[in-house]
Amino acid sequence: MDLLSFRYAAFVLVTAFVFHLSPVKVRPITLCAASLLLYGFYSPVSAGVLLIATVGVFVGARALDTAEVQGTRRRILLTTVLLALLSYLFLIKLLPILHEHGRALSTRYFLVALGVSYYTFKLMGYAIDVYWRKYPAWTDPMGFVAFATFFPQLPAGPIQRAYEFELPADERTTAELMRFGFRRILLGIVKKTIIADQIGAMMAYIDGLQPQFSNLNWIAACLYALQLYFDFAALSDIAIGTAAVFGIRSPENFAHPFFAPSMTQFWRRWHMTLTFWLTDYAFTPLRMATRNLGNWGLVLSITVNMVLIGLWHGLGFGFLVFGLIHSVYLIADSLTGGARRRYYRKHPFADKFTNVIGPFLVFGMVAFSLIFFRAVTLPNTLYQLRHIADGLKAPLSSLQTFYYGFSRLRCGLVGLATIWLELGGYMRSRNSKFMALFPRFSALPAAVRWAVYYVAIATAATLHQQSVHFIYVQF
């Protein structure tokens, strides 16, 4: 079911209506039923697997929390739970590769990969937290199933921690969350249709001009970074907004990552729930275990962490290289961090300069790494790498070629929307004095806000192309 479809919107509205009408005790059941129904729409078998995995983790966590299971038995139980979850995740990631080599049947209607990465990490995180005794195991099975199967977060997160998941408390908070939710969903739709999809069209245009216009390849690399961001941010907005319509708060996934002055900062702002999950359950334990190795321990921990991030997207060479490149970036950043801080203390101007130039450098580094992420085949990757600098000898000329060749109107629309949403949003978040001159959108009269909503919906409906799917749903 397309997340931007009338059918999905109707499903969300009807489910939310029934959910809020239900007595409080029945709400978890309503949510479970809706989530499993939606997942079962794609694949009943996969919905069954999700339910079994959830029940298994619930029972396992309860056992971890009891006095009878201690020491080695606790470790074995946790290991069994984690291995079971990871095995299924690995199988799902492996199936497309096996199918490509004729070693597996098509699983189109049998098993689907939808959301497996996300709910697996949710469940694993919960089991590990109970094992670490961060909090006690859930005692309410329906509440737990509602958390694990929560449908707005299934396609592409955010990866919520169990202790953060709360069903709506009072009506006033719920009403505020619902209003926030509808606005957030609309924001996601605007980011997807007006920015991400239009950037996708720009890239298709550039692809079609190869090899004659290889000077545009660097523009395509930059555009892909933006497309990936806005596409995924849109998905997160819709997920967070939909959850809010049910009165449930979700964690944020992005904090304006392309304004980060360093790669370390970038990864604290990009796909935050995944980054923080891996930091808590992979990087930190590994770092603790290797602390006696000094800097080598740090190098190893960062490399393992980033390779996991790369491979989380898929078992492919491109994803592995993406992870390795970022590990190099982060290692360099970490190992030189101390020296740079000392230098900036003595040279404050350099610090300010870095804060201005840093985001551009970070963006360039991310865009470069995404060449491997995007190019599916090795020949394609090599072609991109060979020609990435062709247009950098005369960047203005290639920008002009693109701008006049594609569509000035669409370029203008994307530029305007990007500046308003992203730059404006970033400046607001930094309490910019300039932005303080303008009233907050939520403070505007209802008539003005509704007019903007109608224009946004009309523009999105006009630009929406049915055949363009969210990129991150495939992971």
Place this chain on the structure above:
Amino acid sequence: MERIWLRLALFVLPIFALVVPPVYSVDPYGLFAKASVIPEPIRSKYGQQMNQVLWKLPAYIRNPAPNVLLGDSQMSRLPDGAITEITGQRYSNLAYGGGTLRESISTFWFASQKVKLQKVFFGMSFADYNAYPRDRVIQAEEMVRNPALYFLNSDVLETTEYDVADAMFHHHTNLLPQVSKEAFWASQLQYLSTRYKRFASPGTLREDIRRIVEYCSARGISIVFVITPQHVDAQRRVQELGVADQYEQFKKDLASMAPVYDCDIDSEFTRDKDHYSDPFHLTDGAAKMLVEDLWSASPKWCQKHGAR
């Protein structure tokens, strides 16, 4: 809480009020099979240019013909009325402007569910012999099943706007490129370099075509591939762009499955620029000439070869 639902209903109400009545009364694609406030020639003009799939499928449901033409814009130029006149049998042209191979396959199965097919003329062009993912047929079928989707489709809304502007305010919207024939001719030949890049093996679609041929064979349905004629300027681009081997493979693939009428050859017909509005598309007159030739006892502008 009730206030929020009420406000949501109030917010959505104008959208329904502004969209549903105009779309229903105009019905730009004839989904509701009722009289429209807009004359048929105007609806046809914009509907066919905006979304030929959505234009043709509801009409086919209302009046399914047992003999169909499938394919892309080149095939869509062939007038089914002329074929019906020549053969005395009812034909329906279900080829689409911008049609993909995937759409042709989906259309075959769609048509086969509506009527017992007798003859299928499966139009193919080298530029579209690939697994390009677009399939508007699925979307159109969903709209037929669930008319609520019709009111929120951007093509439907846009076409309604053009229909109303033309019929009520006499504002004609020109959806065709505003360039000279020569300039457009050159740009289309240049565009072939992009289209041929999409040439990859059609992958699993080759098996889907084979399944169609087997289905037809099992049920006594005559199926023939028609490789639509391009002007020789476009034919020359195959060599120039270094895809000659793939082009030959494309023809061999088809010939291995069913009879082929290969009209994409160097002939008096394809050498005449006056037969074409651009390197790929025939003019109305030329399309009629081709139909008369193809449905004659021995076509002189197309070579026949292939299975059976």
